[in-house]
Amino acid sequence: MHKVIFDTDPGVDDAMALLFLHRHAEIDLIGITSVFGNASIETTTRNALFLKKAWGIAAPVAKGSGETFDTSRPHIDWPTGIHGHDGLGNIDVPDEIGLPLDPRPAHRFIIDIIRANPGEVTLVAVGRMTNLARAVSDDPEIATLVKGVVIMGGAFDVPGNITPAAEANIHGDPEAADIVMRAPWPVTVVGLDVTSRTVMTRAVLAEIAERGGEAARLLADISRFYIAFYEQHVVDGMVVHDSCACAYVVAPELFKTRSGAIRVLCGGIADGQTIQKPDGRIFPPNAWDGQPSQKACIDIDAEAVLKLIGDTL
Ligand code: BDR
Ligand code: CA
Numbered sequence: 001m002h003k004v005i006f007d008t009d010p011g012v013d014d015a016m017a018l019l020f021l022h023r024h025a026e027i028d029l030i031g032i033t034s035v036f037g038n039a040s041i042e043t044t045t046r047n048a049l050f051l052k053k054a055w056g057i058a059a060p061v062a063k064g065s066g067e068t069f070d071t072s073r074p075h076i077d078w079p080t081g082i083h084g085h086d087g088l089g090n091i092d093v094p095d096e097i098g099l100p101l102d103p104r105p106a107h108r109f110i111i112d113i114i115r116a117n118p119g120e121v122t123l124v125a126v127g128r129m130t131n132l133a134r135a136v137s138d139d140p141e142i143a144t145l146v147k148g149v150v151i152m153g154g155a156f157d158v159p160g161n162i163t164p165a166a167e168a169n170i171h172g173d174p175e176a177a178d179i180v181m182r183a184p185w186p187v188t189v190v191g192l193d194v195t196s197r198t199v200m201t202r203a204v205l206a207e208i209a210e211r212g213g214e215a216a217r218l219l220a221d222i223s224r225f226y227i228a229f230y231e232q233h234v235v236d237g238m239v240v241h242d243s244c245a246c247a248y249v250v251a252p253e254l255f256k257t258r259s260g261a262i263r264v265l266c267g268g269i270a271d272g273q274t275i276q277k278p279d280g281r282i283f284p285p286n287a288w289d290g291q292p293s294q295k296a297c298i299d300i301d302a303e304a305v306l307k308l309i310g311d312t313l
Contacts, residue, residue: 002249003028003120003147005113007064007106008242009037009127010047012083012226016313017126017242018048019219022057024312026250029059030121031113033106037127037172039078039087041066044127047087049097055215061099064106065130069176076172082229089225107134114142121145122249125180126152126242127169133176136183143185152245153177154191154262154274156296166272167192170264174272178264181274187294189262190248191274194255194300195241202227202237204306208313216313240309247305248297254308256299261291 004027008014021029032052034045045063052061067075084090102109110131114121123146125132132151136143153169154177160166170177181187205227209220227238248255260278265271276296277288 001026001028002122003030003117004122004124004249005031005033005110007033007035007123007125007127007131008048009035009039009044010051011038011044011087011127011242012089012222013238013240013242014038014126015051015088015222016219016240017246018051019055019215020243020246020309020312021124022055024250029057031059031109032061033064033109033131034061035064035106035127035131036066037169038083043087045101046095046097047093049099049101050088050093053097053099054218060102062102062104062106062109065128065134068128068173069130069133069179079168082226084225089222091221106131107138110135111139111142114145118145120147122147123149124245124249125149126245128173129153129169129176129180130173133179136185137179140183143183146185149180149185149187150190150245150248151180151187152190152195152242154189154296156191156193156274156276157298158193158196160273161192161196163272165270167274170274171272174264174266177274178266181262181264181294182291184292188248188257189274189294189296190245190255191297194297195244196239197300198240198244198302198305199235199237200240200306200309204310205238208310212313219313240306243309244300244305247308251305251308254301254304255297257295258298259293259295261288262294262296263288263291
C-alpha cells in the first residue's frame, strides 16, 4: 500500500488524478494539500474541498501557498482558457462547500505527516512546487524520512508548454522547483516528455463516465471545457498530465527514466527550464555538481498507462 499526500491545484486534470488516487486499491490517500496555479489558492482550495465532498474522500485538505517562494516574482495570470474561470471547467462550483480545512498550513501538514510515518509517505505534487519547497526548507530532515517524491512538471528533451523552454508547473515557481530538485530526497519527474504523449480520447472518457458511476460522470462534466481547449490547440483528446504522475506511483515499470542531477533555471528567457546532467557524463565544474541524482521520465507506455487510468476510474 502506498501512503500518498497529493499536492494539487485543481484543475481539471488534477481532478482526474485525485479520483484515480481515491479509487486505486494500492493507494492510501492520507492528505490533500492545495497550492495556487491553475487558479488562485482560494479557488484551488475550494475545489479540493468540493471534490472531497462530491467523491466522499476521507483525507483532510490543508490549504497551501498562494504565492511564489520568492514573493518578489511578478504574478502570472490563471489559465482560465484551459481550466475555466472556476478551475473546474466552468461547472459553477458553489462558493461555500461546508467542510472544514485541516488547521495547519500545507507545508506544516506535510512535515507532520511525514514525521508521523517515517519512510512511508510518497509526495505526489502536480502543481507549483511551493508547498514542498517550504516544507523541506523549514524541516530539511523530512528529505530523509519521506519514501519518495513524484512530481508532474518540467520538460527535458521536448519544448515547454508555457514558453518554448518551460512547463507551467515549474515556470510558475522556478525557485521552489529548484529547491525540490536539489533536496536529498528521491525525486521522479514526470514531465511533458511523457505526459504530452498520454492523451485520453473523448470516447474513452465517455466510457469511463458510463461505467464509473456518479463520480466519473462529474469528472466527465468537469473535463469537457479542458478537452475542447486541447482539441482546438494541440491534440485529439485530453492530455492527462497529472494522472501520469499518479500512475507512476503504482506502475513505475510503464515508464523509462534517466538519472542525473536536475536544476531549474531561475530568470532570463528560459525561466523555469528544467535541465538534467545525465549520470556518467563528465563536464568541467558546473552548477549541477554535488546535487543529488534524480530521475526524469523520458519514455512511457502511454497505451498501458491510459488503460490503467481508465480501469481505475
Ligand atoms: C500542468 O499544468 C497544469 O495546467 C496541469 O494541471 C498540469 O499539472 C501541465 O503543464
Ligand atoms: Ca495540476
